[in-house]
Amino acid sequence: MPKFLSASPDSRLLPLPWETPLAEWPVDLLVALPRGLSRHVVRFIQVGDSVYAAKEVVEHLALHEYRLLQDLNRLNTPAVEPIGVITGREDAQGQSLDPILLTRHLEFSLPYRSLFSPGVRKGTVSRLLDAMVVLIARLHLIGFKWGDISLSNILFRRDACAFAAYLVDAETAEMHPRLSKGQRRQDLEIARNNLYGDFLDLQAGGLLLEPFDPLRLVDTVMKRYRDLWQELTGTEEFSGSEAERIEGRVRRLNSLGFDVAEMAIETETGSAGHSVIRIQPKVVDAGHHRRRLMRLTGLDTEENQARRILNDLDAYRFHTGQTIVDEAVVAHKWLTEIFEPVMGQIPLELRDKREPAQIFHELLDYRWYQSQREHRDVPLVEAVSGYIHEVLESLPDEAISHHDMIPAAKMHQLVNPFDPSQGFVEDGEDKPYDPWEDGTPEAAMPSHYLDIDALRARHHQG
Numbered sequence: 001m002p003k004f005l006s007a008s009p010d011s012r013l014l015p016l017p018w019e020t021p022l023a024e025w026p027v028d029l030l031v032a033l034p035r036g037l038s039r040h041v042v043r044f045i046q047v048g049d050s051v052y053a054a055k056e057v058v059e060h061l062a063l064h065e066y067r068l069l070q071d072l073n074r075l076n077t078p079a080v081e082p083i084g085v086i087t088g089r090e091d092a093q094g095q096s097l098d099p100i101l102l103t104r105h106l107e108f109s110l111p112y113r114s115l116f117s118p119g120v121r122k123g124t125v126s127r128l129l130d131a132m133v134v135l136i137a138r139l140h141l142i143g144f145k146w147g148d149i150s151l152s153n154i155l156f157r158r159d160a161c162a163f164a165a166y167l168v169d170a171e172t173a174e175m176h177p178r179l180s181k182g183q184r185r186q187d188l189e190i191a192r193n194n195l196y197g198d199f200l201d202l203q204a205g206g207l208l209l210e211p212f213d214p215l216r217l218v219d220t221v222m223k224r225y226r227d228l229w230q231e232l233t234g235t236e237e238f239s240g241s242e243a244e245r246i247e248g249r250v251r252r253l254n255s256l257g258f259d260v261a262e263m264a265i266e267t268e269t270g271s272a273g274h275s276v277i278r279i280q281p282k283v284v285d286a287g288h289h290r291r292r293l294m295r296l297t298g299l300d301t302e303e304n305q306a307r308r309i310l311n312d313l314d315a316y317r318f319h320t321g322q323t324i325v326d327e328a329v330v331a332h333k334w335l336t337e338i339f340e341p342v343m344g345q346i347p348l349e350l351r352d353k354r355e356p357a358q359i360f361h362e363l364l365d366y367r368w369y370q371s372q373r374e375h376r377d378v379p380l381v382e383a384v385s386g387y388i389h390e391v392l393e394s395l396p397d398e399a400i401s402h403h404d405m406i407p408a409a410k411m412h413q414l415v416n417p418f419d420p421s422q423g424f425v426e427d428g429e430d431k432p433y434d435p436w437e438d439g440t441p442e443a444a445m446p447s448h449y450l451d452i453d454a455l456r457a458r459h460h461q462g
């Protein structure tokens with residue numbers, strides 16, 4: 001009999017065919033969602049309205065990964081949520097089968113292959129690299145050595161104009177009280193090799209064209225990691241007359257999305273009798289804006305979404321003349337007078353397109369764009385209908401709705417739609433036309449898609 005190990009048991013899982021090897025599960029239990037490449041058999045299974053990722057893997061690794069994912073979730077570090085491990089599986093002949101590790105499918109997540117397309121913008125790639133660097137640094141800050149940093153082991157979610165990266169595969173990882181420089185270096189060495197291979201792969205597949213160069217992309221990741229790590233943990237020294245630089249450091253860290261929980265400050269008198277101050281952040285926590293927004297409104301968002309919404313909250317406070325009213329009171333009013341009514345206008349069937357906070361962020365962008373176009377201040381409630389018709393309706397679904405999210409053309413080319421690791425069907429010379437593999441960048445976009453980034457860039461130029 002299979003045994004379930006779980007902190008949040010879901011009884012609907014019990015009747016699933018655990019005695020069948022995962023690769024042979026009936027397709028009516030599975031959903032084909034885009035995903036990265038894997039060594040193991042991985043499937044998305046649907047149970048009621050939940051979707052779980054199932055991975056068949058040897059017992060000690062399944063338990064190890066389950067526990068590490070629990071640690072990461074406890075420490076609020078972006079990673080998929082572990083659901084349980086099913087052990088003691090036997091097939092009909094009494095042969096034992098490897099356990100299955102279950103994680104919750106990360107809603108609205110985008111594996112890297114859905115983000116890279118021919119003609120992918122420089123800005124997009126740059127933001128993906130940034131998200132990756134922030135994730136690696138956050139993991140290193142809590143003593144987590146990943147051991148297998150690669151594009152396939154990272155999931156991305158939209159976060160305002162940027163991306164947030166999540167860890168998806170912790171099989172090779174180790175948790176330590178803290179990491180030595182050597183341990184971090186090892187992790188980065190693995191990252192360098194894997195990422196280089198991943199970028200070459202994308203290049204070979206025509207998804208990453210000029211001017212992108214795999215080697216330069218990898219070097220950029222390494223450099224940005226070093227810069228971020230220096231900012232997060234580096235020692236700074238200045239003269240006693242520049243004491244305001246202590247606050248400057250805290251503000252810089254806040255603007256990167258980090259809070260300083262502990263800063264070591266030393267003063268010492270130098271040789272010429274001048275005092276010297278030395279500061280070093282000792283404990284920094286990610287999620288500066290996110291925590292503040294959560295405290296004020298209860299909204300759970302990504303970091304940059306929170307930053308954007310907090311700006312709107314500040315603007316609301318100013319415009320409504322409430323600057324001396326308590327911040328929490330204003331936040332509550334903003335929530336009930338702005339956020340909720342505006343979100344209430346989004347038709348139910350369009351809510352699978354984006355997360356609520358992302359919709360709100362895009363709506364703020366749209367309002368800006370409409371105000372520019374019409375030379376007046378467009379109220380948010382008024383901008384909603386334009387946003388719905390001109391932007392939201394034309395976007396592809398990103399939630400796990402019951403629709404397939406792999407473009408149909410691509411689905412048919414996969415050997416197995418539930419397992420992209422098996423690659424594509426070899427069609428010889430005359431491959432069917434696939435807009436995703438066409439050289440023209442616009443082909444992947446619906447023609448009526450309103451590209452706010454591009455408009456904005458043009459506006460600033462003109």
Ligand SMILES: Nc1ncnc2c1ncn2[C@@H]1O[C@H](COP(=O)(O)OP(=O)(O)O)[C@@H](O)[C@H]1O
Nearest residue numbers: 035036038039040053080103104105106152169
């Ligand atoms: N909880 C999840 N949510 C979304 N996607 C997932 C989840 N778990 C796995 N995946 C997808 O499946 C792929 C393979 O999973 P992974 O754990 O990396 O397997 P392996 O250990 O064989 O490399 C990942 O690249 C990711 O795209």
Ligand SMILES: [Mg+2]
Nearest residue numbers: 038152153169
């Ligand atoms: Mg993996």
